[in-house]
Amino acid sequence: MEDRLDQLVRSHKREFAVSARGVEVAEAFDLSLPVGLVLEGKAVTTSLGGLPTHLPTSSAASSELFERFLLLRAEQGFEAAWETLANGPEGEEWARVWDEVVADRKGGAVLTADQLTGLVVKARAGFLRSPKELLVVSLEDGGSVVSTLCEAGWFLR
Known part of the structure; x- marks a missing residue:
């Protein structure tokens, strides 16, 4: 059975295409790297550095x-x-x-600083792969945060 995050990625493929393109053309890894984020079923485009704004x-x-x-x-x-x-x-x-x-x-905190660091490390691993991968993060019902890496080029097909 397809996992919920995979379903969300598929359903928001078009919305994440701009983020995926940003990952593909980025020459160096930094906190401005685009990230796909799903909040309350809606796609949000942000950067690694912007994650704490959406996920306190x-x-x-x-x-x-x-x-x-x-x-x-x-x-x-x-x-x-x-x-x-x-x-x-x-x-x-x-x-x-x-x-x-x-x-x-x-105050709404859903991540620990260690979990946020883990997302940055995961995004970096995806950036260094060939082909590059986009990090997609979702805040699930109940407050848990899940993430996956998806080949950036897939969003552009």
């Missing part, structure tokens, strides 16, 4: 303390993990990180 990012959710919380939560459950960090030697720092993550989420 939380640097706090990429912090070492928050990552430790996620590991502890998987092992011990939410309450125990939170208490372990709050009552530990970094308790004050943990409270600050937690408050920042909560504020980021309330």
